[in-house]
Amino acid sequence: MAHVVTCFVRNRGAILLTRRSDSVGTFADQWAGVSGYVEGDPSDADDDARRELREEVGLSESDLRLVRVGAPLDVSHDEGEFTVHPFLFETETRATSPDEVRRADERGPSTTTNEELAAVTWADPTEMRERETVPRLWDAWRHVAPTVADVREDETHGSAWIAARALEVLRDDAADADDWDSVARTARKLRDARPSMAAVSNRVNRAMATADRTPESVRERCIDLLRASFDAADGVTTAATNRLADSDATAVATISRSGTVRRVLRESDPDAVVVAESRPEREGVGVAEWAATETDARVTLTTEAALPAAFSRLDVDAAVVGADAVLPDGGVVNKTGTTGLALAAREAGVPVYAVATCDKVRPTGEDGVGDESSGWADVYDGEASLSVFAPTFEATAPTLLDGVVTEAGFADEADVRDIAEEHAENAAWDDAGG
Template identity: 65%
Template structure:
């Protein structure tokens, strides 16, 4: 049997679908991912996956990140016998340079696979690399905007494959409770299940719309902050940890300099620093949270503004974010540098929910010695609202009254389960 790769490239929740040209050796005219033969070691198919992406679409470099390698599956029909190696990549760009093997390319929601004439078992291939509940529950690298989008994808795919509404609702409950520290996860899942009819196909369609709206909200929140930074004449920005919305803001704003804290112990800030160095013209400096006060006083790297994301916004205006944010905000206040939080409205907790869920980093990430040493390494902390100079959302800069109205709306959606999930 021949071994082949099928690569799905995702951007803004949609994947790149390609229609094979008449020059393709098999399945001419059918829709697929980006496919090609494994030419060397079947156990090293990632090399072939990246080669096919580069040759057929022009994707490569730091703009392309491997997300998952799926379990192989076998295809045996009149066109041949194949072992398919599924891959999922995330791309920061939608610019495609198709070669002669592709007759057409299109960014589409993965559910479009089910409505097209595709290569065999393409939906099943997608499902082998698609997000899962455990991804939402266990991801300690990406921010809540990213993770909440994955939650919507899980709900959408579960609804597509479901025969009844209750099985979809069961997945929704798992997702709703998977990341109690991240308000956007529960809020976005709750909205879909509260407003969609109690039919799997209705939930799937609502999840697709919600995913698109979530990406639009993140972009609009970023635009709000970009406008604020430009109005203030800022040229240098500091941040910590990983926030997709913050990264989008920095790409759009184009600062002269970026100061990034590595965000211990997982050090996800390193990825942010590398991405900013690759994707912007800014002078990028990587530091530690402990060195931030010194950096803010150093004229060579001192920023004009601090920009962070949020895992949740509480009704009193305080913000829940990665541990280290409070120290950064205090140092910024002492140095006279404004602190801005960029967060879509879905990060506001529902009325009556003011939890600060302090997930913990793995103890061994802080101390892996043999002595009897306790480790205190909470992942999130509450940042007092008095340390925040502005909360940028898709609806502009949010004030206290606005936040309370948003919180009431989220509370209404959160009641879907108690009313049987109908939203009525």
Template identity: 55%
Template sequence: MTHVVTCFLRHERDVLLGRRSDAVGTYVGRWAGVSGYVEGDPRDAERDARREVREETGRADATLVRAGDPVELRDGDRTWTVHPFLFEVDSREVTPNEEIATHEWVLPPAIRERETVPGLWAAYEAVAPTVETVATDTVHGSAWLSLRALDVLRDRAAVADEYGVVAAVARDLRTARPSMAAVANRVNRVMSAAERTPASIRAATERVADAARQADGEAATRAADLCGESVVTLSRSGTVRAALERAQPAVLIGESRPAREGADVAAELAHAGLDVTLTTDAALPSELATRDPDTVLVGADAVLADGSVVNKVGTRGLALAAAREGVPVYVVAAAAKVRPDETVHGETGDAADIYDGAAPVSVANPVFDRTPADLVTGVVTERGVLDGDAVRSVAAEHRANAAWDAE
């Protein structure tokens, strides 16, 4: 049995496919991911995967997202064990070697519409986003996760024969992250706009995803104009990061325990040329007081219908400190993050992150907190800075979209 790796490079929502050249020994002319033989212990196939990515695309900076379970397949008298991997890259720049005749970035369902190496779709499914990966991700923000949820819906629609199968996935997705309004709202928007067929749902996911990317980008552009020369933030928000990279202010950022995603953002911003200071979550309010920043800029997992904001725990304390020092607090978020109601869905972290001793200590480890509307200067969206009436109007839109399941 021959062991091989198949690697999918993902940029935004597309994956890289290459047409195999006559320099390879098998499946010449067929489309494939980045692939090659496992030269060592199959249990360490990731090493071979990284080597193949470097050799075939010239990318040494790809970030591993997921390693899937091996896929066994038979093609005539050949038997293959395929070790699938999914990597993320921050651009579409690749330098193919002689094994790739041509390459394209495509939406994953295109795999099913091309002449590919055997089992390519099965390999992709082994590393593709799922309801579970959306539900358990502790690193990414809600805008990013909402696009992954649309990927899950699109992929299921691409293979389903019945509307009910896809609708069941939509129901699971909209409850996968109850604290993140954009996930449910964008799924509901797809289902509300689509006809009751898998093909229509697949097409609707593309329209909604395109609109979502534009909305996130426009919100970031508007927020950049409000940053000033010095900004305080915390946690990971792709929209906040985009705004900061546009505005280029000095940045003070909290580390955001327990995953410390703030540390990752600090490194990314520093690599982008910004003057960045990383501090602990506990020190963030006092550091704000000593630095006299122009703005506090944070993301949101949800904006409630009353104008209050649900975001990574620590946001409320930061907003209180900002109010004490007279610093405006802007929340940047696409309008999709407005919740149709005022329900707060809390998520709780692992108690052992705080205390794992033997004493009978009760642990409160919330992941999110709620910042009252009177502490928020404005909610910056692709539609502009929303006031209370505008937030309620957007909430009504989302309630109407959610009615698809009541029909």
């Protein structure tokens, strides 16, 4: 049995599909991922996957980030028997033609195809079910696609990323579902997976509340909302960058690993960036390393305890933080240490802006912080009889913030309340048990 790789490349929720040309030996004129034969050890086909991506669509190592290697699956067909090794990669590339290359310059390099491919297109993954594809392509996708467990257990990405994955899970399950009840069960699991991350439950609730009571309608709403979520992230970046420019901010302090904050730092191009370490998991170290590599700023890594001194000695003139959730009163739930940063900023007379999409606002009536905690062993792993208080998240009062910047612009407390009421209305889809 021959071993082959099938590579799914994802960008902004869509994946790159390729139509095989007449020059290939099998499955000509059918849609596939980026695929090819395994030339080495089938148990370690990573090199084969990257070779095919480079040769078939011109994506190099620097263009790609490996997300997942899926369990192999067997395919039996008149044209042969194969063991398929599925891979999922993430890329910022989104160009498949000269016109798209010109429009997509800011997202990364273009894809260029070889003679084995007749066409390439970016499409929602569920379109595989409607196209003439190589055998079991949808099954291969499901072997690497996000799951409820991914949403619940991800400790690497920020809430915007995780919320996008939640919509993908709901979309894919809706595509496979035969009835509304099974879709609703998945929605409830996703809604409850990350209690501190309002964007996850809000997006799932919006999909369910605004869809007809059919799986197909939920699938379509998830696709629309996923696209809208990426547009919203772009809008927040623009609004926050403009806010910093209006404030004449050239030295910016931050904490934790917000993807939105990273985009703001890249676009606003400050002269200096100060990043708090973010105890106990120290994810701020990675943010500082990213800023040192991806921006032209002078980057300083500090501890939360040293932030008051950093604001004065390093001439910080603005602070930008992300938000796992925005509370209905205008406060934010974010990584523990955010309140300390805000207090240090207030003492130094420096404005503090939280940046978040509207989907991160908690519905009216939901004011809690959530109970997610981790990294306690990083604080103390000795044998003394003592307890450790090291919460992952905390609430920062609205009085310590100068405001919340959303895709709609600067939001005051009244704006936040209106958004919270809308989210509460969407959450009511499940009031009667779905």
